[in-house]
Amino acid sequence: MSTYWRTFKTAAWLGWEMDSNWTEPWLFALYSIVKPVAGAFILVLMYVVFTIINGVQDLSAFSYMYIGNSFFIFVASTMFGTFQVIQSDREWYQTIRYVYISPISYYVYIVGRAASKIAVAAFAVVVTLVFGVAFLNVRIDFALQDVPMFLASFALGLGVLLAIGICLGGISFLTAKHTHGLAEGIPGIFYVFCGVLFPLSVLPDWGEAIGRAIPLTYWFDITRRLLAPDSSIDATLAGYDDGTILLLLLVSSIVFFGLSVFIFKTGEHLARKAGKIDMTTSY
């Protein structure tokens, strides 16, 4: 266990250095904020344009979308932070062969490398939410007694995200340099099917079924329930109470952890067999 912890700590430090040592802290902070805030502004303008054209305002829908989008920053950062490790070490720094043969758990190393991205994402989420409440009339009503439930669901949500990221990492052992395709595309699945920006009821039946099968749907739902309990949006998960959703998250994070270990080991095995562990696919 101490080896795992040491690996995690060292990988987290390495990830932080790689992410941040190219510039001054203030510029790094600026970069970390501008990207997600601009992402939120795309939605703000979509809402504004719709309102201008049709002359109808819907602040509940706007708040629903804004809060979901803010927490989605964790999805993009955590997943990118995990699955890009293999491709950046392999294609960019070409150091994967040295890290891979060292006596550490490569799985834990990847989780450690992702930690710095999660920390930066947390900062960006807070800034985005505060900005929304202060300037965009986003409605948040977070009660103190909900803090333990929020923290528990948050930890489980991050656990699921890390597990999904590792699954993708296992697959990327075998694929070409598709980091950006993956970074844009896979979070897109969750963006569409997990009720991040709109209630599941907007989706066709098959889409709603997919959404209900993805644990992140429940994470977004419980987060929104805790932060904006007065929302008039029907999220189509009203039949579940908070405890049930937390339990679903717990079970799914365990399942996804097992799945991540299986896919990661399988990908690793196949890559070793095909001699792809340290391939480069530049074009």
Added chain:
Amino acid sequence: MSAATARRSDLRYRLSLNLRSVFGRAYPRVIGANREPSWIFFEALLPLLGIAAYVFVYEAFRDRAIAGLTDPAQIEAIKATTDGLVASVVLGGTMVAFWLNVLWSMASQLYWEKEIGNLQLYMMAPMNRMALLGGMALGGMFMTSVRALSTLVAGILVFGVAYEVADPLTLVAVFFVTLIALYGMGMMFASLYLLWGREAWHLSALLEEPIFFSSGFYFPQAGLYQVGGWARAVAIAGTFIPATLGLDAMRQLVLGPTAFGGQLWILGVGQELALLAVFAVVFLILARYALAYLEMLAKREGKLTSRHQ
């Protein structure tokens, strides 16, 4: 004058050499990149999901807006404008592929080549370095066009979008002039990124969502002018990205200038096409200057090929 020098200064030889360089650099992007079939999933189908999310956002707004209405005319009007916005999103989402290609496969490419050790080979080769950038751009345009077209067709089929192209020639002209301006900008950034080092790499990451926002990839960009104040400044700054005017002109051509009440267009199509042509020329000239400056620095400082700086 030696025979070798005379040959190097022969126009026909130089032209042939540079054309072969263009072809040689475009080749891996046209042929090599398509040998890896996984691009169909990663670069044609996955982007559709991002587009789908924004489509559903507009549809969610529409459903909420018409929920309490009884007037059929009003309901139809809201449905029609939502269809227009959905069509705008599909077109914008398709053009995202070109912007990402310009950022990651043009602007960042020389820096990437330095990191993997190819840049010194390029610098030693006898061709003009603009031919190298030109080959990268042509290959990138082709590679991305294939992917973008796949995404567009899938988007039209999946979301049932209808485009009415009244003036296909102008549409083709706008599209290609936009691409030339965009890739000219990418060629200029390629040299600058190399000079700026690792910071430029992060700049590419930074130029995704903020440009999607300021260029109006997912909404008619003139909406920013309607907000006023700071948004107007963002809109004006965004206009210097060729995708902004190109996308606005293409939307007018496929949706009709009267779509959205005609109140959400930046300029007329003719004016936008003229501005794009100016951008194309200016960016290509600036790319040439940036490259010359880079070569001068390379000779003076001798650290062009030092990695991880």
